[in-house]
Structures are given as C-alpha cells and as structure tokens.
Amino acid sequence: MTFEEYLTYEDGTDRRYDFNDGELVEVSPASALHNVLMMFFAFHLQLEINQSAHPYCVRTNSTEIFTGKRTRRPDVLVMTRDQSKQLGNQPDMLYEPCLLVIEIVSPTCRTVDTIEKRQEYAEFGIPEYWIIDFLLGTFAVLTLINGVYVEKIYRDNEAIAFHVFPNISLSMAQVMANI
Numbered sequence: 547m548t549f550e551e552y553l554t555y556e557d558g559t560d561r562r563y564d565f566n567d568g569e570l571v572e573v574s575p576a577s578a579l580h581n582v583l584m585m586f587f588a589f590h591l592q593l594e595i596n597q598s599a600h601p602y603c604v605r606t607n608s609t610e611i612f613t614g615k616r617t618r619r620p621d622v623l624v625m626t627r628d629q630s631k632q633l634g635n636q637p638d639m640l641y642e643p644c645l646l647v648i649e650i651v652s653p654t655c656r657t658v659d660t661i662e663k664r665q666e667y668a669e670f671g672i673p674e675y676w677i678i679d680f681l682l683g684t685f686a687v688l689t690l691i692n693g694v695y696v697e698k699i700y701r702d703n704e705a706i707a708f709h710v711f712p713n714i715s716l717s718m719a720q721v722m723a724n725i
Contacts, residue, residue, distance in 0.1 A: 549612070553637050566616040573619065574654065576607060579725055580621070583650045583678060586724050587622045591646075594711050601627045602645060609638045611647075613670045618663060620647040624710065643671040646710045651679040664688065668695050674710045680725060685718045 547555070552565040563570040576584070584606045591604045602624050609625070610617045617639070625644040633639075647667055651659045660677060667675050668690060675695060677686040683702070688695035689709050700706045703719045 552617070553639070562619070564610075564617045564619065565612075574652070576621075577652075579680070580650055580652065582725055583680065583721070584621050584648075586721065587648050587676075587678075590714060590716065591622070591624055591711065594714050595624075598713060603627055603630045605638075609633075609640060609644075611640050611644070611667075611670065611672075613666050616666070618666060620663075621650045622648040643673070645672075646674045646676070647672050648676040648678065651677060651681065653681060664695060668693060674708070678721065680722065683718060683722060685721065 547565070547568055547570065549565060552563075552570070555563070555570070562573045562575070564573055565571075588604050588606045594600070595602050595604065603626075605623050605625065607619060607621055609623055610619045611623075623644050624646040625640065629640060629642070629644065647663075649659045649663055660679075664675065664677075671690065671693075673690045675688040675690075677688065678684075679686070685700045685706055686697050687700070687706060687708060688697045690696075698707065700718055703717050706714075706716050706718070708714050
C-alpha cells in the first residue's frame with residue numbers, strides 16, 4: 547500500500563491503523579484507564595496554554611505524525627496553532643515535528659512505547675517526549691539535545707520539570723491519584 551492510499555483507506559470497521567513502510571499495522575483501542583490519563587494530561591496542558599496565552603493546541607489520540615516511513619498517533623500531542631491551521635480540512639497528519647508528544651505505556655506495547663517511539667520521535671526532531679508508566683509509577687521527561695533524548699525519571703512526589711511547559715506543577719503522585 548502506498549502512503550497516499552493509506553490516507554484514504556477505509557475498511558468499514560472501527561479499527562485504527564498505523565502505516566509502516568507500505569503495511570497496515572492495527573492499533574489496539576485505548577483502555578478506559580488510558581483514556582482517563584489522556585484526558586488528564588490534555589486538561590492540564592490546555593489549562594496552561596490558556597493561562598499563558600501560548601499559541602499552541604492539544605490533540606488526544608487523533609493527529610498522526612508521518613516520519614517519512616511510518617505513522618504514529620501519540621496519546622497526546624501539542625502543536626503550534628500554525629501547524630493546526632495548516633492541516634485545514636486535510637487528513638490530521640503532521641509532516642514536521644510538533645512541540646511535545648505524550649505516550650502512556652500500554653502493558654501490551656511496552657517496547658513500542660518506550661523504545662521504538664523514542665528512537666522515531668528523536669529522529670523526527672520532537673523536542674520533548676513524556677512517557678508515563680502507571681504500572682511502574684514513573685514519569686519520564688525526555689528532552690531532545692543534539693538529536694538524542696536526555697531522560698529524567700520522576701517518581702512519587704518529586705516535582706516534574708518540564709521544558710516546553712515550565713509553569714506546570716505536577717508529580718507522579720498527583721497523576722496516580724487521578725486514576
């Protein structure tokens with residue numbers, strides 16, 4: 547399948563797919579817990595965007611990123627308003643790096659969420675990547691420096707330091723209290 551065919555592919559079901567170098571890869575639907583966490587982060591990010599008047603917008607599990615070979619649909623992403631406007635009425639697909647992606651680790655996709663996407667997002671040039679692992683109780687903030695992510699892991703009540711949103715005050719304990 548070509549990428550252009552993927553953009554208009556419809557199989558008549560509710561299934562979602564990623565495009566991987568000509569192949570369709572079915573994506574498992576998000577669990578209820580996953581959805582709660584996506585909305586938690588989207589709410590906090592949107593609140594900060596509104597309060598600080600950042601020219602950004604938040605998307606949850608909808609906008610895809612095309613890295614040139616494959617697509618990924620982050621659980622949450624933050625893009626500029628200009629990027630959002632450029633999408634217009636086209637497929638919800640970014641061809642350039644957004645500001646931030648968040649992945650909530652799925653027990654069945656641990657390697658994909660923590661290793662494969664880390665490499666792909668770094669190569670694509672996404673400046674900040676958050677990995678939330680509710681099973682391990684960890685919150686990782688990865689900052690892109692010279693093409694490589696530098697990772698800082700937070701647990702419990704440690705105040706998380708964000709680079710794209712330095713005014714957000716959050717800890718893993720606060721996240722866990724909401725699930």
